[in-house]
Amino acid sequence: MFGGIDPALLIAALMVNSVPIMLAATGELVVEKAGVLNLGVEGMMIMGAICGFVTAVVTGNPYLGFVGGALGAMALSAVFGVLTQVLQTNQVATGLALTLFGLGLSSLIGQSYVGIKPPATGDVALGPLADIPFLGVAVFSHDWMVYASIALVAGVWWALKYSRMGLVLRAVGESHEAAHALGYKVTRIRFIAVLFGGALAGLGGAYISLVRVPQWTDGITAGAGWIALAIVVFASWKPWRVLAGAYLFGGISVLQLNLQAAGSAIPVEYLSMAPYLITILVLVIMSSGRGKAALAAPACLGQNFHASR
Amino acid sequence: MLRLEKRPSPSVFWERASPFLAVALTMVAGGIMFWILGKNPFEAIRTIFWDPLFNDQFAAYSRPQLLVKAAPLILIAIGLSLGFRAGIWNIGAEGQYIMGAIFGAAAGLAVYPVESRLIFPVMILAGAFGGFLWAMIPALLKTVFRTNEILVSLLLVYVAQNILAMMALGALRNPEGGGFPGSRNLSQIPSMANPELIAGTGMHWGVVAAFMAVIAGYILLQRHILGFQIKLAGQAPRAARFAGVSPARLVVLCLGISGVLAGLAGVFEVTGPAGQISIDFNVGYGFTAIIVAFLGRLNPVGILFAGLLMALTYIGGELAQLMLGLPSAAIQAFQGMLLFFLLATDLLTNFRVRLAKREGA
Numbered sequence: 275m276f277g278g279i280d281p282a283l284l285i286a287a288l289m290v291n292s293v294p295i296m297l298a299a300t301g302e303l304v305v306e307k308a309g310v311l312n313l314g315v316e317g318m319m320i321m322g323a324i325c326g327f328v329t330a331v332v333t334g335n336p337y338l339g340f341v342g343g344a345l346g347a348m349a350l351s352a353v354f355g356v357l358t359q360v361l362q363t364n365q366v367a368t369g370l371a372l373t374l375f376g377l378g379l380s381s382l383i384g385q386s387y388v389g390i391k392p393p394a395t396g397d398v399a400l401g402p403l404a405d406i407p408f409l410g411v412a413v414f415s416h417d418w419m420v421y422a423s424i425a426l427v428a429g430v431w432w433a434l435k436y437s438r439m440g441l442v443l444r445a446v447g448e449s450h451e452a453a454h455a456l457g458y459k460v461t462r463i464r465f466i467a468v469l470f471g472g473a474l475a476g477l478g479g480a481y482i483s484l485v486r487v488p489q490w491t492d493g494i495t496a497g498a499g500w501i502a503l504a505i506v507v508f509a510s511w512k513p514w515r516v517l518a519g520a521y522l523f524g525g526i527s528v529l530q531l532n533l534q535a536a537g538s539a540i541p542v543e544y545l546s547m548a549p550y551l552i553t554i555l556v557l558v559i560m561s562s563g564r565g566k567a568a569l570a571a572p573a574c575l576g577q578n579f580h581a582s583r
Numbered sequence: 584m585l586r587l588e589k590r591p592s593p594s595v596f597w598e599r600a601s602p603f604l605a606v607a608l609t610m611v612a613g614g615i616m617f618w619i620l621g622k623n624p625f626e627a628i629r630t631i632f633w634d635p636l637f638n639d640q641f642a643a644y645s646r647p648q649l650l651v652k653a654a655p656l657i658l659i660a661i662g663l664s665l666g667f668r669a670g671i672w673n674i675g676a677e678g679q680y681i682m683g684a685i686f687g688a689a690a691g692l693a694v695y696p697v698e699s700r701l702i703f704p705v706m707i708l709a710g711a712f713g714g715f716l717w718a719m720i721p722a723l724l725k726t727v728f729r730t731n732e733i734l735v736s737l738l739l740v741y742v743a744q745n746i747l748a749m750m751a752l753g754a755l756r757n758p759e760g761g762g763f764p765g766s767r768n769l770s771q772i773p774s775m776a777n778p779e780l781i782a783g784t785g786m787h788w789g790v791v792a793a794f795m796a797v798i799a800g801y802i803l804l805q806r807h808i809l810g811f812q813i814k815l816a817g818q819a820p821r822a823a824r825f826a827g828v829s830p831a832r833l834v835v836l837c838l839g840i841s842g843v844l845a846g847l848a849g850v851f852e853v854t855g856p857a858g859q860i861s862i863d864f865n866v867g868y869g870f871t872a873i874i875v876a877f878l879g880r881l882n883p884v885g886i887l888f889a890g891l892l893m894a895l896t897y898i899g900g901e902l903a904q905l906m907l908g909l910p911s912a913a914i915q916a917f918q919g920m921l922l923f924f925l926l927a928t929d930l931l932t933n934f935r936v937r938l939a940k941r942e943g944a
Contacts, residue, residue, distance in 0.1 A: 362933065371923050500737050
């Protein structure tokens with residue numbers, strides 16, 4: 275099998291590896307469903323990574339670390355919200371600014387935290403489940419964020435599909451004029467969606483620096499935010515497909531890391547560019563099918579709304 | 584309560600004035616950031632914006648650096664601004680810059696140690712082609728498969744970085760370098776070097792190319808039909824389509840031009856200031872150029888000045904690092920802040936801010 279790689283461990287690593295992308299992509303999905311295109315996911319993730327790391331190291335509590343990460347990224351997303359929703363700035367440009375600023379600020383905050391080990395986030399005790407052969411190692415011996423992220427996908431799916439809140443959110447994203455005419459507060463709803471997206475991106479970032487790596491280095495997210503954006507397109511704005519997409523990319527990055535470790539004949543650089551190339555490939559496939567991906571996009575995606583009346 | 588009222592047409596005054604306001608606001612916010620970091624804000628701002636140009640001790644070194652650092656920023660930003668005007672977002676200039684450097688260096692090193700005056704021009708062409716090729720990937724995927732060019736161009740930066748590492752460790756590694764990563768030092772090979780043309784000015788061929796790009800960009804936008812089509816496509820996409828502007832052609836042209844210019848910036852850098860292909864060859868010019876393009880209001884002449892100002896923050900940032908111990912990341916955050924304020928002050932161009940009484944509900 276795969277040159278001596280244990281499949282159970284591979285699945286276990288895949289589940290851990292896909293958490294950051296899954297969280298960030300789920301958050302971005304909600305933001306885009308509300309009609310806002312926030313390209314600053316990478317910046318918010320890395321802010322979450324450093325804020326979470328600092329909080330966890332200072333308090334010694336990894337759970338508070340996740341809270342800190344979510345809050346840090348939320349603060350950054352609030353800047354995006356004010357700029358795009360109140361000050362009517364271009365969403366693409368503002369998202370880019372968010373990424374550039376987040377990368378700089380995170381490395382500024384993180385200077386004195388390089389080389390420190392964060393407090394460990396323990397695995398959830400699932401008792402007898404963890405003793406099941408194969409599945410126990412692969413699925414039932416993870417930290418709580420692995421399960422929480424899956425629960426979040428389910429929650430977002432339910433909320434978007436069945437709750438009134440989700441209906442309003444989708445209305446705002448499909449036609450902000452109509453939603454406004456019906457009396458919904460377009461700006462306020464979008465702002466809250468942006469904050470939610472920021473919090474999830476922050477959780478994803480904190481997971482990278484607290485669990486997956488776990489330490490702080492500059493640029494630790496290494497494009498995960500951009501892959502998350504691509505996964506939203508890949509998923510055609512459907513929550514369960516975000517889960518599938520995240521596992522697909524988690525799987526690819528785990529596989530390439532394992533191949534690197536196993537001393538495969540393929541040069542390391544080819545392996546480490548694989549996740550990005552495959553992301554591009556998947557984007558192409560999704561967008562080529564008679565423009566299906568474009569049709570699934572919320573109609574008001576990326577358009578600013580200014581109530582003239 | 585403050586109320587926003589959409590202007591019937593953008594304010595000419597604020598379109599010119601808002602970058603200055605943004606720079607001023609960034610200095611204030613940056614000063615606060617430096618103060619939080621425990622530095623004297625006035626001293627930090629002076630070290631960044633004044634000392635590189637006018638301090639007796641440092642100016643002799645840092646003034647030439649101004650052109651050296653501004654040239655790649657201006658070259659790349661001119662290209663990006665065309666696309667940004669047309670609503671085509673190439674944010675992967677960093678990757679095109681890397682590929683330009685690799686193609687250029689490879690073309691030169693392939694014939695090493697032949698000496699000929701033709702080698703340098705061929706390397707420049709190869710660099711431009713490398714950047715063009717890398718930009719054609721998102722362009723063709725966009726025109727053929729409607730794939731989002733923002734994501735593709737950005738993801739290709741990571742691919743380019745891996746290729747760069749592969750080249751520095753493999754194909755282009757200096758065989759006489761004792762096994763260390765990195766290519767031969769091109770700036771020390773006479774037929775491949777991009778030297779300082781006038782001593783003490785920092786002027787090299789890349790600076791010349793940057794000035795030419797500014798002029799060409801100005802003519803293109805003001806006098807050429809393509810410039811008109813770019814502006815039209817950005818401001819009124821439907822009208823552009825009725826006027827017979829082919830969106831696919833614009834995508835290919837805008838991405839192609841920006842790829843060529845980013846590739847040129849890369850090859851001028853690798854043959855001159857950087858000197859060699861190394862793993863850490865790219866320092867983020869491709870991303871900073873996005874800020875430069877916006878700071879210059881997507882206008883070639885504006886970009887010229889914006890590039891010089893942004894180069895100043897790089898040099899001043901290094902100086903502040905040396906003199907005040909200000910971390911280099913602070914400058915990166917400072918530059919990001921500038922883009923925020925720029926976008927925010929744009930509000931004044933398109934909207935009138937009115938003091939409005941709350942209307943009775």
